[in-house]
Amino acid sequence: MQSYLETTVAAAVAAAVALLLVEVVHRVTRRLGRRSLLMTELTDHSHRPFQVAATALAVQLAVRFTTLYAVGSPWRQLVLRTLVLAVIAATAWLVASLLVVVEDTALARFRVDVPNNRHARRVRTQVVMLRRITIAVVVILAIGVMLMTFPAVRGVGAGVLTSAGVAAAVAALAAQSLLGNVFAGLQLAFSDAVRLDDVVVVEGEWGRIEELTLSYVVVQIWDDRRLILPTSYFTRTPFQNWTRTEAAVLGTAEFDVDWAVPVQAMREELRRLCESTELWDGRVCVLQVTDATGGMIQVRALVSAADAGSLWDLRCLVREHLVAWIRDHRPTALPRMRAELGDAAGPLPWQVVAPRRSIRRRPDTDIPDDARVFGGSDDGEARSETFGGSDDTDARTGTGAGRAEPADARR
Template sequence: MDTPLWAVTVTLGATLFALLLVEVVHRVVRRLGERSVLLRELSDHAYRPLQVAMTVLALESAVRVTGGDFTGRSVVVQLLVLAVIAAFAWLLAALALVVEDVALSRVRTDVPDNLRARKVRTQVRLLRRVTVAAVVVVTFGVMLMTFPHVRAVGASLLASAGIFGVVAALAAQSTLGNIFAGLQLTFSDALRLDDVVVVENEWGRIEELTLTTVVVQIWDDRRLIMPTTYFTTRPFQNWTRTGSAVLGTAEFDLDWSVPVQDMREELRILLEESQLWDGRVCVLQVTDAVGSMVRIRALVSANDAPTLWDLRCLVREHFVGWIRDRQPTSLPRVRAEVGDGANRLAWQWVRPSAAHDVRPSRPGPPMEPDDDARVFGGSPEGEARAADFEGPPERPEPDESRT
């Protein structure tokens, strides 16, 4: 029973039995996985790690039981123990990937309202990275503890752990800061995967969020790689913090003769015929009137930032042609007035027009502007926006007659 042939036979038998057992379990799980996401992910990701782990464990156990004393036995056993630890660490990392895939399969990000899905996706991926990092660190520590000399100096290492901890913290201050910043960003819901942000005057989306870095995919397919501490120490714009629908503007500097109401009606017609508009906001206002030009701002809305960009460009292109072809007198101009010998100007004898006078000729309330001329009011959405910027309601003054 102690012959080398018997030892080799038992070792090979244990190894083949482990491989056969894993293969049977794999086929059963794969068959059941047709109706279960969990079992299907286990079949895809945990098969190879489990196969290696069980094979190495069977080999190590057989060598310990039947190997007897031979030259280099301690070295072989030590290597097999390290292999067992590494194989089971690989299996734990694979199980973490299985948990991630199962969790992500329950949420969908290909729907318009996907805020919760992107939040869960970000947190699950970061937790998996933290878990894998912890498994690697613990595995390395367990491997070191299998050496007798390392265990012998463990007490002295623990005694000086405070000093080494301080030195390590100072040396890795930047790295640890990035790690804690990544955890803060993920679980404070300040940043999620696929969020549309403006960072360093660059517009893009969050493509990858790790413990130490954030990768921003800029609109022209460049990648902006930044440390996570940037997003916890400096302000940035998040266009999808509470929703993907956003507002955008298109501004025009025109002459004072521009027919604002006609331009407003033209904007409404354009948006109603466009599939880019989400139907929420269509407002045209004169936001500035200084010098020889007036500034007209068209405020529009879309379901997401890319659609809004195309919609703003569409509005600009349409009004470039509309003003050029139908309202050429509204193009920006520089006026020069020539008076007579007495320095009198022609416009001084022109009677002022009352076409745009909002004051009625008879007593009564002032005229209200159209809905398309109001950002805060005129519609349920405008009233809601106005309520967001109103202060707290004033407390009613106490009735002195009752006191």
């Protein structure tokens, strides 16, 4: 009984000394690291696992050296085995917290709450993936070391190693889907195909990448629903990434109107609308007739915005404004079906064709050329060069036409 009491007292003293030393180190580190993000993260995240690991190690050493008289005692082996497992688990916790601190410190250098954060989102995606992998590896290694403390497990270790090839093949076959998603997650993280906060269109839904893990991807739909997809979906299924290179995007608003619509007046009205709203980023404001078959023509307004959310609101605003403008100011341009009876030269009101007046611009106004997508402005010229190819290619083919004409009437 006296030996048990001495062991208990020694363990308690060792635990108290360990806690005191850890507290001293914690306070010194906090005072010295007031201006260091790394030291602040260490004091905030690694203090508790450091306490547990130091206390478990101190108690384990105290019990081991105060019970040397009972080396073969079953209770000593049980207590020491439990303390060793506690030390291994606490050490794994401490190592995982240190890795998290290092990763958080690295992430702090890349802010995602600023414009043009594509590089920061890419680094954040990769670091988050590495964090999940490293923590999983630490946990697996800790469990393996804990199992190796049992003699029975060490005895079967040789047999397990000899059949490792067969076991690996069976495991790979059984976990084919899981491993496929894991490798797909790594591919997404390091191929830069998709990042956190990217705006994508998947399964006909428009949303934002909210979470990216090794096995699944969470897409936040625009109406606050969540679409959960396996990571392998993004490696085997085409999808749209609206923020692959930049957040600024283009959008359209299409109208079916009568042939009597004044296109130039409608174009100028679109320009006035874009210049009066903060949703427009000042890059593209184009109105074109994209189709003229049947009894109506199709007019398309192409506008640009700084991000996908602003573009959605801008497209809706363009539709509402131009619909109201046609209804109130150009009612003859509303879509209609014609059926003419009688003599075409008769005095009926709709058969009277007024002489056309040419649209003249006032000399003191400078209305931009909004009739072309591929030209007419600096942004249009750059887009024309992107989709037109090089002059050298045309020279080698003998066309001599310079840049190729975009399809569908320079749409």
